[in-house]
Amino acid sequence: MFNASLKQLAAELAGKKFSSAELTTEFLKRIKALNPEYNAFITINEEASLAQAHIADDMISKGLNGPLTGIPIAQKDIFCTKGWLTTCGSKMLSNFVSPYDAGVIERFNQAGAVNIGKTNMDEFAMGSSNETSFYGPVKNPWDHAAVPGGSSGGAACAVAARLAPAATGTDTGGSIRQPAALCGISGIKPTYGLVSRYGMIAFASSLDQGGPMARSAEDLALLLNTMVGFDPRDSTSLSREREDYARDLQQPLAGLRIGLPKEYFAEGMSKDVEVAVGNALDEYRKLGATTIDIALPNTPLSIPVYYVLAPAEASSNLSRYDGVRYGHRAQSYSDLGDMYRRTRAEGFGAEVKRRILIGTYVLSHGYYDAYYIKAQKLRRLIAQDFMKAYQQCDIIMGPTTPTVAFNIGEKSGDPIQMYLSDIYTSAANLTGLPAMSIPAGFGNKNRPVGLHIIGNYFKEAQMLNIAHQYQQVTDWHLKSPFNQ
Numbered sequence: 001m002f003n004a005s006l007k008q009l010a011a012e013l014a015g016k017k018f019s020s021a022e023l024t025t026e027f028l029k030r031i032k033a034l035n036p037e038y039n040a041f042i043t044i045n046e047e048a049s050l051a052q053a054h055i056a057d058d059m060i061s062k063g064l065n066g067p068l069t070g071i072p073i074a075q076k077d078i079f080c081t082k083g084w085l086t087t088c089g090s091k092m093l094s095n096f097v098s099p100y101d102a103g104v105i106e107r108f109n110q111a112g113a114v115n116i117g118k119t120n121m122d123e124f125a126m127g128s129s130n131e132t133s134f135y136g137p138v139k140n141p142w143d144h145a146a147v148p149g150g151s152s153g154g155a156a157c158a159v160a161a162r163l164a165p166a167a168t169g170t171d172t173g174g175s176i177r178q179p180a181a182l183c184g185i186s187g188i189k190p191t192y193g194l195v196s197r198y199g200m201i202a203f204a205s206s207l208d209q210g211g212p213m214a215r216s217a218e219d220l221a222l223l224l225n226t227m228v229g230f231d232p233r234d235s236t237s238l239s240r241e242r243e244d245y246a247r248d249l250q251q252p253l254a255g256l257r258i259g260l261p262k263e264y265f266a267e268g269m270s271k272d273v274e275v276a277v278g279n280a281l282d283e284y285r286k287l288g289a290t291t292i293d294i295a296l297p298n299t300p301l302s303i304p305v306y307y308v309l310a311p312a313e314a315s316s317n318l319s320r321y322d323g324v325r326y327g328h329r330a331q332s333y334s335d336l337g338d339m340y341r342r343t344r345a346e347g348f349g350a351e352v353k354r355r356i357l358i359g360t361y362v363l364s365h366g367y368y369d370a371y372y373i374k375a376q377k378l379r380r381l382i383a384q385d386f387m388k389a390y391q392q393c394d395i396i397m398g399p400t401t402p403t404v405a406f407n408i409g410e411k412s413g414d415p416i417q418m419y420l421s422d423i424y425t426s427a428a429n430l431t432g433l434p435a436m437s438i439p440a441g442f443g444n445k446n447r448p449v450g451l452h453i454i455g456n457y458f459k460e461a462q463m464l465n466i467a468h469q470y471q472q473v474t475d476w477h478l479k480s481p482f483n484q
Contacts, residue, residue, distance in 0.1 A: 006218075039138050045115075067222045073168065078170050084097065084098060085097055086118065088125070103195075108168075113226070123351065125170060131150070140182060142448060147182065151179075159183070166213065171425075172429060185439065186220055190227075194458075195228055204312075216468070218246065218471075225246065249469075261295060261398060263297070276440050277449065283470060298385050386433060395466060398424055403444075433455065434460050438471065453466060
């Protein structure tokens with residue numbers, strides 16, 4: 001059951017091969033045995049999980065089950081979950097039990113899914129390696145010396161290590177896709193606004209977006225069908241006609257035009273990643289796709305633009321954390337300097353302090369126009385590059401990360417090198433475009449490589465089709481650390 005797809009699990013639950021309570025119990029046993037090794041989960045609540053499983057079994061017995069009813073899902077600890085400890089990986093929220101459910105959690109509850117636990121993450125989602133968590137680093141299940149990526153590293157590890165069939169993550173600069181790539185699983189960041197941010201503790205509000213992480217594109221489609229939907233409590237939520245994201249999975253790829261940005265295949269990408277991505281592109285050509293060289297000239301500016309805008313928004317969001325913690329509207333701070341001083345009083349880690357200090361600086365008098373406004377203008381140029389590119393191609397592909405997973409501690413003292421882990425992913429957040437990573441082989445030290453797929457706005461179904469067709473002719477997504 002640990003290697004079954006979501007569709008297989010749903011069929012076996014519906015066929016009474018086993019109950020949701022039995023399935024949940026087996027995953028809880030596996031988590032209990034292996035989590036001390038991986039540190040993928042912050043919180044497990046067996047009583048709450050089994051209570052949901054019994055509700056799911058009742059739904060199944062009455063014929064009220066859907067595709068996810070009774071299936072255990074791991075939830076990133078950034079989503080407020082009623083009655084559960086919700087820490088966001090931070091000492092600041094180490095004793096916070098949420099009084100309400102995030103929009104995403106509500107949707108899973110309505111679908112009859114089982115919350116199997118809250119996964120470890122970089123503190124307040126600020127990190128690219130899952131080393132900044134107050135609860136300690138997560139280990140990559142493929143190689144315990146390596147990071148799993150971040151900030152959704154616990155979620156990626158849980159899926160890769162078969163501690164959960166699927167998980168939720170959030171993506172601000174690549175925090176679903178980068179850990180998916182480094183852990184050898186699939187993950188998608190949908191178009192900005194499709195998934196509710198209500199109850200999702202904010203890092204950078206114009207960049208943050210929730211999304212699913214699983215083994216395959218088919219699993220991601222089923223998860224997106226539950227996660228996507230308008231939420232009036234989220235001012236950025238989009239009201240659109242409901243889609244079935246699995247509807248096009250079987251469509252052939254003949255005539256598909258794949259854009260290959262020269263900026264993604266330049267200096268900085270390691271040879272092992274280049275070879276794996278090249279092999280993946282060859283498979284797409286065999287499937288009938290053609291590749292077209294394109295240019296995204298402002299892409300090299302994505303990292304500096306991102307690391308001006310994201311810390312600025314983090315600084316602005318800091319006062320809201322009190323509202324999350326105490327359940328009331330947060331006070332307004334008198335100045336940004338006080339905002340930064342508050343980080344020391346609340347016990348934030350070094351990375352959060354660093355980013356809030358940067359945000360304080362770029363928003364302060366005399367620097368706002370020079371940095372923040374200029375970054376917003378460059379953000380618009382980056383988006384325009386993509387719109388021009390989609391006049392030439394249907395989809396854009398490249399590596400998800402410039403290298404395979406690096407070792408724990410290798411980049412923690414060099415924030416610039418750490419930030420460059422997001423060099424291929426951050427542009428999709430700046431533009432709001434949907435993007436995903438799927439397994440595409442292995443590189444140095446047998447560590448996974450991810451293929452990055454960037455689609456035009458609201459093209460998630462097309463992207464999932466493209467990924468699914470690749471996964472029908474390759475088996476990288478079926479590999480696990482236990483059956484290499």
